[in-house]
Amino acid sequence: xxxxxxxxxxYILSPDGRQTLLVHxxxxxxxxxxxxxxxxxxxxxxxxxxxxxxxREIYEEAGITCEEVVLRGIIxxxxxxxxxxxxxxxxxxxxxxxxTPKLSNEEGDLQWVDVTDILNLPMWEGDKYFLxxxxxxxxxxxxxxxxxxxxxxxxxxxxxx
Numbered sequence: 272x273x274x275x276x277x278x279x280x281x282y283i284l285s286p287d288g289r290q291t292l293l294v295h296x297x298x299x300x301x302x303x304x305x306x307x308x309x310x311x312x313x314x315x316x317x318x319x320x321x322x323x324x325x326x327r328e329i330y331e332e333a334g335i336t337c338e339e340v341v342l343r344g345i346i347x348x349x350x351x352x353x354x355x356x357x358x359x360x361x362x363x364x365x366x367x368x369x370x371t372p373k374l375s376n377e378e379g380d381l382q383w384v385d386v387t388d389i390l391n392l393p394m395w396e397g398d399k400y401f402l403x404x405x406x407x408x409x410x411x412x413x414x415x416x417x418x419x420x421x422x423x424x425x426x427x428x429x430x431x432x
Contacts, residue, residue, distance in 0.1 A: 275359040279312035279325040283365040290383040297379040308392040339367035343405045344413035351419040397424035
């Protein structure tokens with residue numbers, strides 16, 4: 272039976288569009304993501320829709336309010352979690368926000384990173400496949416499938432509609 276964990280992942284752009292706000296997961300020694308850089312987001316709760324989840328998670332993690340958001344893609348990550356869980360991720364780009372981002376949260380330090388340098392950071396290997404699609408100029412949403420095994424992507428397929 273397929274019962275994925277539904278979650279959001281948001282990449283917040285700086286006002287000039289040249290940088291994105293990432294969390295450097297460096298606070299919890301038991302963190303599956305320890306040492307990696309990631310977008311902001313998290314698991315959807317039963318009382319909300321996916322957009323509300325994104326807005327809530329961004330506010331909780333960065334202290335800012337999303338004002339202009341674009342759905343960039345949806346990815347089915349099978350076998351991704353620490354116990355081989357399946358995840359269904361909705362990937363957003365936050366093009367405009369209000370407020371001043373926090374410097375850190377319980378997961379790690381928040382850092383502005385040049386979009387052109389993002390692929391040079393320590394991150395999940397699979398992120399390097401879809402991140403260019405988050406920041407490119409193609410307005411179509413991508414729909415991807417990325418199976419994982421032992422923390423490594425096995426394949427990457429996507430379509431754009």
